[in-house]
Amino acid sequence: MSEVDPPLAPAPDLKLDPSQASAPGRIFPYSFDRRDRAADLRDRFAGLEPGAETGIEVSVAGRLMLVRPQGKLAFATLTDSSGSIQLFALVNLTEGFEGFAKLSLGDWVGATGQVVTTKKGELSVKVSSWVLLAEARRGFGDKWRGITDPDTRFRQRYVDLWSNETARRALMLRSQTIAWMRRYLDSHGFMEVETPVLHPIPGGATAKPFITHHNALDMELYLRIAPELYLKRLVVGGFEKVFEIGRVFRNEGISPRHNPEFTMLELYQAYADYEEGIRLTEEMVSGVAVALLGTASLEYQGRPLDLTPPWRRASMSELVSEAVGEQLSVDTERSVLVELAARHGIEADESWGTGKLIAELFEKACEPSMWDPLIVTDFPLEISPLARPHRSKPGLTERFEAIVAGRELVNAFSELCDPDDQRVRFERQALLHDQGDEEAMAVDEDYLRALDYGLPPTMGLGLGIDRLVMLLADAGNIREVIAFPTLRPEAGGDK
RNA sequence: GCGCCUCUAGCUCAACGGCAGAGCAACGGACUCUUAAUCCGCAGGUUCUGGGUUCGAAUCCCAGGGGGCGCACCA
Numbered sequence: 001m002s003e004v005d006p007p008l009a010p011a012p013d014l015k016l017d018p019s020q021a022s023a024p025g026r027i028f029p030y031s032f033d034r035r036d037r038a039a040d041l042r043d044r045f046a047g048l049e050p051g052a053e054t055g056i057e058v059s060v061a062g063r064l065m066l067v068r069p070q071g072k073l074a075f076a077t078l079t080d081s082s083g084s085i086q087l088f089a090l091v092n093l094t095e096g097f098e099g100f101a102k103l104s105l106g107d108w109v110g111a112t113g114q115v116v117t118t119k120k121g122e123l124s125v126k127v128s129s130w131v132l133l134a135e136a137r138r139g140f141g142d143k144w145r146g147i148t149d150p151d152t153r154f155r156q157r158y159v160d161l162w163s164n165e166t167a168r169r170a171l172m173l174r175s176q177t178i179a180w181m182r183r184y185l186d187s188h189g190f191m192e193v194e195t196p197v198l199h200p201i202p203g204g205a206t207a208k209p210f211i212t213h214h215n216a217l218d219m220e221l222y223l224r225i226a227p228e229l230y231l232k233r234l235v236v237g238g239f240e241k242v243f244e245i246g247r248v249f250r251n252e253g254i255s256p257r258h259n260p261e262f263t264m265l266e267l268y269q270a271y272a273d274y275e276e277g278i279r280l281t282e283e284m285v286s287g288v289a290v291a292l293l294g295t296a297s298l299e300y301q302g303r304p305l306d307l308t309p310p311w312r313r314a315s316m317s318e319l320v321s322e323a324v325g326e327q328l329s330v331d332t333e334r335s336v337l338v339e340l341a342a343r344h345g346i347e348a349d350e351s352w353g354t355g356k357l358i359a360e361l362f363e364k365a366c367e368p369s370m371w372d373p374l375i376v377t378d379f380p381l382e383i384s385p386l387a388r389p390h391r392s393k394p395g396l397t398e399r400f401e402a403i404v405a406g407r408e409l410v411n412a413f414s415e416l417c418d419p420d421d422q423r424v425r426f427e428r429q430a431l432l433h434d435q436g437d438e439e440a441m442a443v444d445e446d447y448l449r450a451l452d453y454g455l456p457p458t459m460g461l462g463l464g465i466d467r468l469v470m471l472l473a474d475a476g477n478i479r480e481v482i483a484f485p486t487l488r489p490e491a492g493g494d495k
Numbered sequence: 496g497c498g499c500c501u502c503u504a505g506c507u508c509a510a511c512g513g514c515a516g517a518g519c520a521a522c523g524g525a526c527u528c529u530u531a532a533u534c535c536g537c538a539g540g541u542u543c544u545g546g547g548u549u550c551g552a553a554u555c556c557c558a559g560g561g562g563g564c565g566c567a568c569c570a
Contacts, residue, residue, distance in 0.1 A: 071526035141506040464570045
């Protein structure tokens with residue numbers, strides 16, 4: 001058995017003998033003068049009477065999604081990236097009519113002709129000439145249902161995108177969301193920057209990294225789990241408002257809400273605190289919904305979801321107390337929290353302090369039942385190694401998370417600027433790491449050195465783009481909003 | 496990583512212990528206004544893989560593989 005190419009190609013559903021494809025005479029055009037898009041034609045010629053002849057010649061191109069040959073006439077539904085339009089061919093008008101009537105579903109066709117409506121009133125291009133731009137040698141699945149098998153859909157996304165409108169729409173919303181964010185941040189004085197993806201020390205979040213190796217330097221490098229520490233270095237360097245939209249990588253499980261690589265927006269604003277972060281979060285999340293969907297009142301997975309600000313705010317301790325029915329805080333006796341945790345099925349580790357216990361209780365008792373947008377504030381210092389201590393509440397930080405539809409969407413805080421405090425926090429993390437917590441951080445000496453030069457008061461904010469798009473696209477699975485989600489390699493052979 | 500569910504024609508699905516089927520796609524044909532066009536014909540299978548139970552297994556059991564969902568972890 002050949003080791004070079006796994007046998008992916010010899011599909012039983014090939015429509016043609018592959019040898020024909022390269023046979024002389026089967027040469028497809030190198031370009032096509034497409035001048036009109038389906039959606040534009042629909043706009044331009046809306047409301048024509050049945051049987052109308054406009055006398056206007058147009059040229060369209062796209063894939064044939066349906067074909068209805070009918071003796072000396074033929075109809076076909078052509079879809080381009082804007083939408084669909086009907087092609088109408090007649091034996092005594094259309095060049096090469098016999099060939100047209102034999103076109104297959106999925107073939108790429110360019111067509112020129114007059115805009116008309118049929119007797120039934122369907123807007124159509126009455127084809128005078130046409131050209132086969134590329135053929136579909138494999139079938140497109142059931143013409144009505146397309147393909148629905150999730151495995152095939154994501155492995156062969158090119159088929160999914162043509163046959164499933166919602167798949168296309170989700171990726172379009174993703175693109176529009178990122179474009180909107182860029183415009184918003186640009187118009188608010190933020191500068192887009194790029195920071196390394198290959199990190200000598202993974203940092204900025206608590207997560208297991210992917211490890212890789214650089215040959216020339218003969219050293220381990222890590223794919224970034226967050227850009228945070230580099231972005232703050234740029235603030236030290238004098239850039240007051242920066243942001244990055246980029247891929248981060250976490251070596252953790254795959255689930256409907258987790259892909260090993262995902263896209264994060266991180267922004268940093270000098271002279272601002274987490275109050276500004278809350279304001280920005282509400283404005284951006286509701287703003288992008290209104291811009292793309294026309295409203296901030298969404299329906300998500302069959303339930304109403306209103307993103308209109310202001311969102312409810314509550315501290316983590318308040319929420320936990322509310323859920324447990326008992327007044328709790330990071331100052332509560334540790335044994336009391338351990339007992340409560342046990343009652344919620346949480347096995348408390350020796351190393352956990354009251355802050356970690358509160359956070360665990362929060363995740364277990366509160367988070368799953370949350371739906372409407374909520375700003376959870378004042379996270380325990382123990383679980384927030386990069387956040388600045390709360391200005392008036394000991395043991396807490398000025399950190400908040402935005403929880404929407406039960407999921408963390410935004411994590412932000414007033415940044416820790418004090419190099420001495422940061423060193424202590426890093427060292428505690430490093431200790432946890434040595435004790436076996438693979439997600440704990442390491443001491444980043446260069447970052448500490450940067451803080452020595454002075455980080456001004458700064459607000460930092462991270463927003464999960466994939467999860468935001470899930471809300472906008474009403475997608476229940478993160479893979480719906482990622483063009484090529486991470487999958488196990490194909491088992492072998494063809495599907 | 497653990498639990499539950501699932502895998503049948505290219506696609507979407509039936510058959511649930513007794514002859515492996517349908518619709519669509521493909522292929523051949525008919526058809527001058529269709530809209531998932533319609534009609535006639537033809538072809539299409541390692542029922543995920545390997546064992547077992549049984550007179551007989553797509554169907555029941557065991558193991559493995561792919562996929563889905565939930566839990567755990569996180570964003």
